[in-house]
Amino acid sequence: MSGIPGRVVAVGIVMSLLGVSAPPTLGARVDVNTLIVGMNTSILITLDPGVVYEVEGAVIVDQLYDKLVDMEMVKGTIQIVPKVAQTWAASADGKTWTFTIRQGMRFPSGRAVNAAAVVYSLRRAVRLAKTPAWLLEQLGFTKDNADQTIRALDDYTVQLVLADAFAPNLVLSVLAFPITGVVDPDLVQQHITEGDLGSDWLKDHSAGSGPYTLIRWERNEVVDLVANPTYWRGIPPVKRIMVRDIPESTAQRLAVEKGDIDVAWNMSPQMREEIRKQKTPGVDIVQIPAHGIAYVGMNVKYEPLSKDKVREAIRWAIDYEAILRDVLRGEAIPLQTFIPTGYLGYNPSRPFTQDLTKAKQLLAEAGYPNGFEVELTTSSPHPTRPDIAQLIQSNLAKVGIKVKIVLMASGVMYQKFREQGLQMILASWGVDYPDPDALAKPFADGTVKQLAWRNAWMDKDATELTKRAMLERDADKRVALYRQLTDLVLHKGAFAIIYQPTDTWVVRTWVKGYADAAALGTMHFDFTKVSKVRE
Amino acid sequence: MNLAAYIARRLLLMVGVLFGVLIITFVVSHVIPADPVGAILGGNAPAERVDALRHQLGLDQPLHVQFITYLGAAVRGDLGRSLRTGRPVSRDIGQFFPATLELTLTAIGLAIILGVPLGVISAVTRNRPPDHGARIFSIVGVSMPVFWTGLVFLLLFYYRLGWLPGPGRLDLTLIPPPSRTGFLLFDSLLGCNWEAFRNALAHLVMPAFVLGYLATATIARICRSSMLDVLHQEYIRTAQAKGLRPRVVILRHALRNALIPTVTVVGLVFGGLLEGSVLTETIFAWPGLGRYITTGFLALDYPAVMGGTLYIAVVFSVANLIVDIAYAFLDPKIRF
Numbered sequence: 072m073s074g075i076p077g078r079v080v081a082v083g084i085v086m087s088l089l090g091v092s093a094p095p096t097l098g099a100r101v102d103v104n105t106l107i108v109g110m111n112t113s114i115l116i117t118l119d120p121g122v123v124y125e126v127e128g129a130v131i132v133d134q135l136y137d138k139l140v141d142m143e144m145v146k147g148t149i150q151i152v153p154k155v156a157q158t159w160a161a162s163a164d165g166k167t168w169t170f171t172i173r174q175g176m177r178f179p180s181g182r183a184v185n186a187a188a189v190v191y192s193l194r195r196a197v198r199l200a201k202t203p204a205w206l207l208e209q210l211g212f213t214k215d216n217a218d219q220t221i222r223a224l225d226d227y228t229v230q231l232v233l234a235d236a237f238a239p240n241l242v243l244s245v246l247a248f249p250i251t252g253v254v255d256p257d258l259v260q261q262h263i264t265e266g267d268l269g270s271d272w273l274k275d276h277s278a279g280s281g282p283y284t285l286i287r288w289e290r291n292e293v294v295d296l297v298a299n300p301t302y303w304r305g306i307p308p309v310k311r312i313m314v315r316d317i318p319e320s321t322a323q324r325l326a327v328e329k330g331d332i333d334v335a336w337n338m339s340p341q342m343r344e345e346i347r348k349q350k351t352p353g354v355d356i357v358q359i360p361a362h363g364i365a366y367v368g369m370n371v372k373y374e375p376l377s378k379d380k381v382r383e384a385i386r387w388a389i390d391y392e393a394i395l396r397d398v399l400r401g402e403a404i405p406l407q408t409f410i411p412t413g414y415l416g417y418n419p420s421r422p423f424t425q426d427l428t429k430a431k432q433l434l435a436e437a438g439y440p441n442g443f444e445v446e447l448t449t450s451s452p453h454p455t456r457p458d459i460a461q462l463i464q465s466n467l468a469k470v471g472i473k474v475k476i477v478l479m480a481s482g483v484m485y486q487k488f489r490e491q492g493l494q495m496i497l498a499s500w501g502v503d504y505p506d507p508d509a510l511a512k513p514f515a516d517g518t519v520k521q522l523a524w525r526n527a528w529m530d531k532d533a534t535e536l537t538k539r540a541m542l543e544r545d546a547d548k549r550v551a552l553y554r555q556l557t558d559l560v561l562h563k564g565a566f567a568i569i570y571q572p573t574d575t576w577v578v579r580t581w582v583k584g585y586a587d588a589a590a591l592g593t594m595h596f597d598f599t600k601v602s603k604v605r606e
Numbered sequence: 607m608n609l610a611a612y613i614a615r616r617l618l619l620m621v622g623v624l625f626g627v628l629i630i631t632f633v634v635s636h637v638i639p640a641d642p643v644g645a646i647l648g649g650n651a652p653a654e655r656v657d658a659l660r661h662q663l664g665l666d667q668p669l670h671v672q673f674i675t676y677l678g679a680a681v682r683g684d685l686g687r688s689l690r691t692g693r694p695v696s697r698d699i700g701q702f703f704p705a706t707l708e709l710t711l712t713a714i715g716l717a718i719i720l721g722v723p724l725g726v727i728s729a730v731t732r733n734r735p736p737d738h739g740a741r742i743f744s745i746v747g748v749s750m751p752v753f754w755t756g757l758v759f760l761l762l763f764y765y766r767l768g769w770l771p772g773p774g775r776l777d778l779t780l781i782p783p784p785s786r787t788g789f790l791l792f793d794s795l796l797g798c799n800w801e802a803f804r805n806a807l808a809h810l811v812m813p814a815f816v817l818g819y820l821a822t823a824t825i826a827r828i829c830r831s832s833m834l835d836v837l838h839q840e841y842i843r844t845a846q847a848k849g850l851r852p853r854v855v856i857l858r859h860a861l862r863n864a865l866i867p868t869v870t871v872v873g874l875v876f877g878g879l880l881e882g883s884v885l886t887e888t889i890f891a892w893p894g895l896g897r898y899i900t901t902g903f904l905a906l907d908y909p910a911v912m913g914g915t916l917y918i919a920v921v922f923s924v925a926n927l928i929v930d931i932a933y934a935f936l937d938p939k940i941r942f
Contacts, residue, residue: 107778113897113901116690116691116692117691117692202647202651202655205652205655271692274691274692274693289782289893290698290701290702290893291702291891291893291894291897291898292774292775292891292893293778313778315773315774315778315891316774316891316893317773317774317891318888318891318897319773319888319889319891321757321760321889322760322772322773322889322890322891325760325761325764325765325772326772326773328765329764329765329772331772480640480904481645482640482641482642482644482645482904482905482906483638483639483640485641485644485645486639486640486641486644489644489653489656519652520652520653520654521652
């Protein structure tokens with residue numbers, strides 16, 4: 072890796088200038104009805120609930136639509152709670168689910184949110200077959216069977232027929248994804264062109280019953296939401312949310328410190344650390360466990376890494392504490408198993424701390440007393456990964472493993488990874504739905520062609536445990552299965568799990584309730600819990 | 607050859623240039639060992655879904671088939687759909703390009719207004735304090751990266767002094783005027799929306815100056831050196847010996863001749879500003895084409911990158927054609 076880029080130096084100098092004097096306070100002009108969020112919005116592609124898959128896009132869609140069910144953080148654990156569906160029940164065989172739709176909900180058009188609207192929305196999502204459709208497909212819904220498997224039994228009852236008797240938490244977690252956001256069928260029908268099921272129009276219009284409606288999305292400028300006067304839970308405290316495009320981290324910092332924006336959505340970790348250190352007045356930092364895992368993947372096709380003892384030696388050689396302290400500056404949660412905190416089946420086991428003697432001994436036992444050479448690939452540009460890779464390089468050098476760091480654009484890296492073409496990779500996995508199955512499949516089941524397969528790792532026991540846990544309907548037995556599975560992957564798997572990242576925001580102190588609103592990170596962001604006060 | 611024939615010939619040549627740009631952009635973007643579909647779907651996507659989308663987008667076709675298909679559509683004015691957003695590229699460009707052009711034209715305008723007088727003053731006061739000052743200004747301008755200048759300006763004029771508004775093209779509290787041309791200043795004027803006009807102008811000052819500073823410095827340096835050349839010519843000495851006032855000698859006799867190389871540089875610098883606007887657009891949250899192309903690059907969105915590059919190539923070619931035509935007006939000896 073080359074030295075510190077000029078751009079970072081420039082930012083550092085500007086920041087030191089910034090720290091010379093306290094930022095101006097502008098509390099007097101706070102508009103308590105409008106929340107302004109500074110965000111890099113270039114990632115936004117669509118605001119159609121049937122298509123959206125990007126994190127920030129899903130956060131906005133969450134404000135526009137009510138999903139079939141929702142999630143809440145209860146005592147540190149994610150729970151599925153009613154939303155459009157007030158109650159639900161599964162048949163004795165676990166395949167047929169019946170949902171009772173909440174009465175009294177209306178779209179802004181005045182039309183009722185009913186079983187017909189739910190069925191239309193779900194069938195539409197399946198037929199669109201866009202990026203997130205696999206979530207529903209894995210439950211057994213297809214374009215061909217949608218009419219039979221997604222049905223309205225009466226005005227307020229919906230029946231879903233699944234392909235298998237999946238674990239209830241798995242089913243409900245998938246149904247809490249934005250893809251189940253209920254659209255106003257009549258409104259969407261008016262905007263269908265060339266059989267697109269209205270997806271072109273819904274890219275930048277809303278047709279939901281959520282707490283906000285979209286009034287404009289000027290790409291790379293602003294996403295403008297206003298409170299929905301017909302929202303079934305009443306008008307939220309903040310009447311308008313403006314997501315202003317500010318792609319550059321320093322500009323976000325200047326704007327939030329000046330009070331021109333209320334929330335800096337994606338400021339760099341380095342700048343957040345400056346704010347922490349300087350105790351910048353007027354702003355708070357809100358940090359929530361994110362739905363993801365950072366890992367080092369070890370491809371067992373590469374001869375040295377095929378040996379369990381070598382992979383275990385690497386786990387013992389990594390200095391996890393230094394990564395969290397020196398690179399991530401505390402913006403991460405220690406984690407070594409593949410089910411993160413907050414999830415059903417969370418396994419807090421953390422046996423590995425840096426122990427070079429043990430690592431050397433394991434390498435010697437595996438037949439590599441003098442180490443070996445290996446490539447560690449990671450994506451760049453990235454705020455932390457190149458630095459973490461460098462730290463791991465120095466850690467492994469101490470036990471004789473010569474690591475060559477390869478930096479690639481993420482698109483290039485993932486293509487090679489999908490072809491099992493990398494020796495070691497430093498990357499992260501974003502969870503798609505808040506159930507351990509969303510992690511067990513990629514990390515443990517080599518037959519699903521996800522992370523384990525990309526590292527050429529196959530283990531019959533792990534595959535079987537993954538499948539059993541997916542279908543286990545008893546929550547306690549399921550937790551026990553995941554304990555067994557996470558312990559197996561912890562020592563035999565193709566990964567060294569490094570940490571669980573956090574979602575972190577810089578927020579003006581006049582914004583209240585932000586931590587509650589963000590309790591589920593970006594998986595489900597509830598702006599109705601946010602309010603503003605004049606300080 | 608008269609001017610009309612010259613313009614016709616240049617326009618024909620431009621078609622060849624644009625064809626070359628298309629081929630190069632296509633080849634470069636397709637030889638990168640990366641999969642745009644994988645980039646679109648992200649790291650979580652299973653291989654089957656990646657393959658299905660690749661087939662759906664026609665990216666599994668041989669390269670020459672993809673190029674011929676693209677070219678055929680481009681000739682009809684269809685630049686395809688963005689792989690990332692699914693929107694027609696021409697619609698995206700229509701939305702983002704005016705913002706870039708407004709910024710770049712303002713920047714080059716500022717650069718000419720400041721750079722030419724600076725170059726002249728520098729030349730006529732050679733090795734005296736005004737010359738030293740102008741040269742320091744120029745050296746700083748060509749040395750400082752736009753990224754740095756942008757951040758310092760934001761820090762000073764927005765954050766500390768509060769004289770100018772922060773990032774963006776317009777205050778969030780203002781309702782933008784109906785888009786007729788895409789140029790916010792024009793649209794505000796057309797709608798007689800003075801508040802929006804003043805606000806848009808205030809938002810434009812900082813990014814335009816930051817972007818234009820580099821160009822100002824370059825123009826000033828070239829103008830200075832060509833002025834120095836001209837001032838040593840015999841006809842200037844003759845004019846001075848005839849007793850003409852220094853102002854007349856400098857502005858009417860020297861500057862006009864010194865402007866020819868300066869105009870050439872203006873054409874080239876304009877192209878550089880178009881390409882280089884991406885950093886300014888990022889720092890100042892300017893919703894322009896530079897950011898659109900960069901986002902396209904990072905997402906391996908070929909149609910967006912190719913469409914955007916083609917547009918910039920067209921504008922750059924037209925700008926250089928205008929420069930060539932301007933020679934004839936500056937120097938009557940030049941005939942086409």
